[in-house]
Amino acid sequence: xxxxxxxxxxxGVALSTVSYAINGTRPISEETRRRIFAAMDELGYRPNALxxxxxxxxxxxxxxxxxxxxxxxxxxxxxxxxSAADAARENGYHLVLxxxxxxxxxxxxxxxxxxxxxxxxxMEIHDQDExxxxxxxxxxxxxxxxxxxxNAGLNFIDIDFGQTMAIVIAHLVGLGHTHIxxxxxxxxxxxxxxxxxxxxxxxxxxxxxxxxxxxxxxxxEASPQAGYSAVNELRAAxxxxxxxxxxxxxxxxxxxxxxxDQGLSIPDDFSVVAIVSSARFAEMMTPTITTxxxxxxxxxxxxxxxxxxxxxxxxxxxxxxxxxxxLVIRESSGESPARRSELSTA
Amino acid sequence: xxxxxxxxxxxGVALSTVSYAINGTRPISEETRRRIFAAMDELGYRPNALxxxxxxxxxxxxxxxxxxxxxxxxxxxxxxxxSAADAARENGYHLVLxxxxxxxxxxxxxxxxxxxxxxxxxMEIHDQDExxxxxxxxxxxxxxxxxxxxNAGLNFIDIDFGQTMAIVIAHLVGLGHTHIxxxxxxxxxxxxxxxxxxxxxxxxxxxxxxxxxxxxxxxxEASPQAGYSAVNELRAAxxxxxxxxxxxxxxxxxxxxxxxDQGLSIPDDFSVVAIVSSARFAEMMTPTITTxxxxxxxxxxxxxxxxxxxxxxxxxxxxxxxxxxxLVIRESSGESPARRSELSTA
DNA sequence: GCGTGTAGTCGAAGCGCTTCAACAATATAG
DNA sequence: CTATATTGTTGAAGCGCTTCGACTACACGC
Numbered sequence: 225x226x227x228x229x230x231x232x233x234x235x236g237v238a239l240s241t242v243s244y245a246i247n248g249t250r251p252i253s254e255e256t257r258r259r260i261f262a263a264m265d266e267l268g269y270r271p272n273a274l275x276x277x278x279x280x281x282x283x284x285x286x287x288x289x290x291x292x293x294x295x296x297x298x299x300x301x302x303x304x305x306x307s308a309a310d311a312a313r314e315n316g317y318h319l320v321l322x323x324x325x326x327x328x329x330x331x332x333x334x335x336x337x338x339x340x341x342x343x344x345x346x347m348e349i350h351d352q353d354e355x356x357x358x359x360x361x362x363x364x365x366x367x368x369x370x371x372x373x374x375n376a377g378l379n380f381i382d383i384d385f386g387q388t389m390a391i392v393i394a395h396l397v398g399l400g401h402t403h404i405x406x407x408x409x410x411x412x413x414x415x416x417x418x419x420x421x422x423x424x425x426x427x428x429x430x431x432x433x434x435x436x437x438x439x440x441x442x443x444x445e446a447s448p449q450a451g452y453s454a455v456n457e458l459r460a461a462x463x464x465x466x467x468x469x470x471x472x473x474x475x476x477x478x479x480x481x482x483x484x485d486q487g488l489s490i491p492d493d494f495s496v497v498a499i500v501s502s503a504r505f506a507e508m509m510t511p512t513i514t515t516x517x518x519x520x521x522x523x524x525x526x527x528x529x530x531x532x533x534x535x536x537x538x539x540x541x542x543x544x545x546x547x548x549x550x551l552v553i554r555e556s557s558g559e560s561p562a563r564r565s566e567l568s569t570a
Numbered sequence: 571x572x573x574x575x576x577x578x579x580x581x582g583v584a585l586s587t588v589s590y591a592i593n594g595t596r597p598i599s600e601e602t603r604r605r606i607f608a609a610m611d612e613l614g615y616r617p618n619a620l621x622x623x624x625x626x627x628x629x630x631x632x633x634x635x636x637x638x639x640x641x642x643x644x645x646x647x648x649x650x651x652x653s654a655a656d657a658a659r660e661n662g663y664h665l666v667l668x669x670x671x672x673x674x675x676x677x678x679x680x681x682x683x684x685x686x687x688x689x690x691x692x693m694e695i696h697d698q699d700e701x702x703x704x705x706x707x708x709x710x711x712x713x714x715x716x717x718x719x720x721n722a723g724l725n726f727i728d729i730d731f732g733q734t735m736a737i738v739i740a741h742l743v744g745l746g747h748t749h750i751x752x753x754x755x756x757x758x759x760x761x762x763x764x765x766x767x768x769x770x771x772x773x774x775x776x777x778x779x780x781x782x783x784x785x786x787x788x789x790x791e792a793s794p795q796a797g798y799s800a801v802n803e804l805r806a807a808x809x810x811x812x813x814x815x816x817x818x819x820x821x822x823x824x825x826x827x828x829x830x831d832q833g834l835s836i837p838d839d840f841s842v843v844a845i846v847s848s849a850r851f852a853e854m855m856t857p858t859i860t861t862x863x864x865x866x867x868x869x870x871x872x873x874x875x876x877x878x879x880x881x882x883x884x885x886x887x888x889x890x891x892x893x894x895x896x897l898v899i900r901e902s903s904g905e906s907p908a909r910r911s912e913l914s915t916a
Numbered sequence: 917g918c919g920t921g922t923a924g925t926c927g928a929a930g931c932g933c934t935t936c937a938a939c940a941a942t943a944t945a946g
Numbered sequence: 947c948t949a950t951a952t953t954g955t956t957g958a959a960g961c962g963c964t965t966c967g968a969c970t971a972c973a974c975g976c
Contacts, residue, residue: 275962621932
């Protein structure tokens, strides 16, 4: 491996001149720059990342903090990872994965102290999150995909649950549905203050009330079996229910089965909309599912870019950005039975 | 951030002694070691990863090379990533993601020259893979999840397609099926020499022949639509077909729909088995799918551990390890129609 | 003419660690 | 009792880079 010293000798200049040429830290004459770059690719030189990081105190490495989630990771999480890695690469950064066991702040602190990374992107945020508290008090650069209860002075990007819920409910209301159910994540996720579980529920209750609709909700574990019983419970609680919004992909197959087992058909008798979901998932179901798709790619990418901008200094305007899910209408949502019979009588 | 020098002063020893104590590189008296460790956690000291890497020429960082695949990433790929990250962590390594655009060797070489990582784990290997050729000729440490055509002297871990196919076909034969179809990945994957596409196909043809069965195969893009037409083509090519093995999760919903559209029922009239699949996926389908599940967690973990062992020197025995998928029988496979009518006549 | 910038370059001092050579002190062998 | 290890410790020399201070050469305004 050639070093910067080799390049300098080859180009007949001082080592520091090479450094300035590479980083643009100081003005270099056109002629000198040319010689240096020629020497560089003649030798196949690439600056050593470790040495550069040590000397400059900026490793150009960031970490993606993605804790093990009971719920299990899905396609959305995968997209976070991929898009974060892409965004990092495009900006000349490396992305390391700090995974699973780093749930407690203690372990995170050990990693921070190693001085390997310049900042972290945190996923799967809870309302009260000790990782965020730690990062905050130690002034370690970070951004969040999600947010906690108090986000004053923090950079984050999150799903706009209010907007998402408004769009989805508007869609259903437009189809004549007035009795709508909501299937949330598991109750312990909610109680642990898991952001989406808390916010989606609140927005559901608000929106339903604001529109004078009948709303019913249930928590639901991430499994078809749980979805099966949860939707039956919903229908028992409100016999006039004609539509359900599910923020729980893994429960959806159970919902479909339960409806079919009642001899009802989707979407004629009952509509199903999955929120914070993905096209990949929606198209695997029969019927294909109308979804509000999580902007996973944007979230991962923007969260990362936000962090990098923060690290590159200057642009220090703190911001919280919300992106709504995008509604894609497929086969699982249709006009309410009441509306349909009105039309056929008319 | 305290440095090693601070620890040394605090413990009243030389800087080098602290280093020896931490790394166990030289014998240190019990008393001295105690003082050093006390000083360390009094100061909250953690060795600086960059400095350590620069001085020792071993960064304790490895990369997971996961290129963008046309087919799109699924749960299996996600598990590789997660399990690789876990395995790295447990062994005191960091895992960086080198993703998407690094398909050509050129870009990989740039990354290697940066000296950031000690070695790489390569995923999504093709029979002729220029990334592997590059790593090989430059003597850069690496292991493969998958393998290429010539693996002499290489460390790899892969799915045992022969064994997997044998298990799956034995299952179907045991149920009385004699006309079996195979749905592969897309034809361009096969032609590009994508390992699983090539090997699963060969093992299918061999096993079918060895058992005197009628085997038919088709390539299939990764979509329900493609699955729909592919299974119809298979049935047209062999009207006696009663079972299909699919190595293409995203096509499976299409298969189910096509069979249902013919007025046939699964598993009474037709059996479906998905291979190199996952429980998560299988349980989302109705009926739930009998699968040969990819040992994704083991592959990611072992691929990583293999690399680390190789880096830690000593244990340099080159090995290629194969793990078969695990058959999990669910609702989509059952006795062949012929066998069923035999039984009812008897 | 003089001060005052600015472009362009250089040498040297570190960044925080590992590791080498050296040495004292004690143990072991013959 | 000397020769030879072994244990335990030290200081200093780097690893490959960034960055500071200094210096030269030339432009500018007045």
